[in-house]
Amino acid sequence: MVENRPILNVVTHLVLILGVAIVALPIWITFVAATHEETRMLQAPLPLLPGGYFFENFTKTFFGSGLSGSESAPVWRMLLNSMFMALMIAIGKIAISLISAFAIVYFKFPFRMGFFWMIFITLMLPVEVRILPTFEVVADLGLLNSYWGLSIPLIASATATFMFRQVFLTIPDEMLESARIDGAKPLQFFWDILIPLSRTNIAALFVILFIYGWNQYLWPLLITTDTDMTTIVMSIKQMLEAAEQSPQWNIIMMTALLAMLPPVFVVVAMQKLFVKGLTETDK
Template sequence: MIERRPVLDFVGHLVLLCGAALVAFPLYIAFVASTQSAEQAAQAPLSLIPGTQLIHNYVQVFVSGSSGHVDVGSIGRMMWVSLVSALGIAFGKIAISMLSAFALVYFRFRGRSVVFWLIFLTLMLPIEVRITPTYQVVSDLGMLNSYAGLTIPLIASATATFLFRQFFLTVPEELAEAARIDGAGPMRFFKDVLWPLSRTNLVALFVIMFIYGWNQYLWPLLATTDQSMYPIGVGIKRLISGGDSAVEWNVVMATLILAMLPPGLVVVFMQKWFVKGLVDSDK
């Protein structure tokens, strides 16, 4: 039996509260700055009391996105571009990874292990390493400044393929044999058996891949030259590109708060499934 010790419980909760405060304090500072005028946000030290410009600042960045020094276009438009790109990357990675893992596990063909290890070796080739040939291919195909150019080069995922492969290997072979006896083809078995069993894994990977796609900066910086196709990461960088004397930190902080909302909401609403997908399965 585990004995309850009030002192240890108090110390444990105190440590957790201190950790939460350390994480939340920078977010609070960003929120306070986003509610102040440009002059108030530039003062040192920054006031910890929220200002009166909250609605004005957020409406300004969401609708126009411009400050007195830099015009980056509508932040609302940039968030839409980031949302479409993140969803395209997440769904694309999941679809390709599930189908490739399904083929590697349930189809017998020569060189299957070699194909798997070739896919696995691509983990050592991130986008930063292959960015020059990738950019050349995307440019030659005329996909610059397009949603296809922002998503297609990033949808292949060796990590997701590996995770789905390991999960499919744990599915009892008897299920596949029963499906074959019932006359179900490969795609019917995939749709009616493997897909329902993979729901928690799908949600966990969706959360990870959505945040990965939302936070992209380097590839969109190269693949977009049209302001209307800038994602939110590029927009934030342009807001602070004028130097400290030209940056309106209230506008920047309001943009940062808005940029954190979609991935934060995804994590909050899918937290239960996300944790379950990492530690459990529905088999």
């Protein structure tokens, strides 16, 4: 049992406050820079308090084309592209992984475990390793500059399949026998029993996979040549490169601030289910 000592409590709180400050300071600087005019961020010392140009910068960034001279899509369109890609990746990974785990655990067919280990071995093949053949397949299918091309190659997930397999293995066999006695078909058992019991695990995995899809940079950069399909992460990198000629840090920081909001909203909205999905062990 941990002893309740005042000195340890003070040290613990100081460490926590220091950790929060280290994480929050860059976000605060981003917010401050997004509230000042363009010329103020080029002067020393940098401001540490918000300015009065937040709504002006927001309107200019969100409804405009972002950084002038960067020839990018409107920021709202880039946010929409990233949102579609992240949602398609997260939902697609979860759906395929649930079905794969269901087949591996509850159906008896030849080489069942062999197929499972083939799926599991793909953990050693990230996108960067197979990016050229994947690009060739996507190009041959005519999926360049499309939401399907952005998401389908990233949908398969060995980690999610393994996770749901372990969840299904913890479900008592008596539930399967009861469902059979009640006349439930396999898909009824899957939809009415397995899905509700896996709700917290699905929520936890959705948060992780949504952020994974939102932060993708290399794959969208490779398959998108149309500016209307640019994602927000790609845009920030392009803005930083364009800033060497015409620095507009208020626009860049406002774009970065807008890019943070959807992942933060997903984490906050699903926080309880996320924690339960990672910690609970019994059903």
